[in-house]
Amino acid sequence: MRLAQLSERSGVSTATIKYYLREGLLAPGHQINATTAEYDESHLRRLRLVRAMIQIGRVPVATVREVLGHVDDDSLGRTIRLGAALWALPQVAEPDEEDDHIRAAHREVDDLLDTLGWPHAKALVTISPAYRSLVVAVAAFRRLGYDWGPELLASYARLMHQVAMLDLDFVETHPSEAEKAETAVLGVVLAEPILQALHRLAQEEEAARRYGFE
């Protein structure tokens, strides 16, 4: 397809597509003469992903380029490829390792991983942004004097593990390794808002079931 059709099918303006091409976020089309290039389905797919990251995920352009570098890196095994792409996305603030609540949260999360029997997650603690995010979130909870007990945290973790199995089942329906990595990135950018909205809607349903509308 030509640039105009790529624009029409993606809903992205030709000016924005040209900007993405200049920034290297989209591979050049196949040049069929001096002024015309031809684009295919892989361009359309990539364009949608770039747009989702920039417009919905508010990911900076330099970060998008880094994420795509991992998505396209055929030298990586699947776990590392998915991980590298996701880890390049913007993360929460880093934990302050000098803080007492952060140190206590490290111990609590390490114990949680033992309780759950998640050895792989435990092997990744020194490099995983998800682990650091969890430490920061648990420390914030504790710093305010709240307690919800280790069993509740483990129950939430087991349910989120079931969610993660659905995620990966869906990722696996895509044929190529690059598409699998693209889908994992989309999962973070687009599916997390869906999960959060489903969670709040489920709270409303459950509250009304338990307490009525009195």
Place this chain on the structure above:
Amino acid sequence: MRLAQLSERSGVSTATIKYYLREGLLAPGHQINATTAEYDESHLRRLRLVRAMIQIGRVPVATVREVLGHVDDDSLGRTIRLGAALWALPQVAEPDEEDDHIRAAHREVDDLLDTLGWPHAKALVTISPAYRSLVVAVAAFRRLGYDWGPELLASYARLMHQVAMLDLDFVETHPSEAEKAETAVLGVVLAEPILQALHRLAQEEEAARRYGFE
């Protein structure tokens, strides 16, 4: 306890506590003489909640006041009291009802609620911000040309319903109606980052289980 001790136990400076008192986010202490007021555990609890909303949730002061107004409204039944407090928190952008993708997403979410058998959530669609957030998130997904089929969305929703049951079981462990509503607000501000981090950690664990670290 005196102001100094309230500050020490909450980790909030006396200047900030005085600001919250002036703004009406914290009830006045019990005046024991012209210059000294006494505070109790309810002040400490409220102070932690206000701090969580402002410092972690980045909720504007006027919105905090509105949320607390619902938390403290003894005239409301429990469902409406929890709902009003949560609905007053900042929400995502409102759906543009003239947009075709938004209209299609309304139909898709309405069908989902039928599939799930969530009549109460369905009864609330005209007023629920969670419903509108879900419509916006689903429309964003579709606008980019993605499809994941109604069955996957329903599977995610059923898991988030189990999460919501844990949430409400925890809310119910608190004695008074005001504390229940406070805990529900904290759940949104503090527990959603924990759930999100658990989700990403579970993805890492599950990916490594399935694909190893090659």
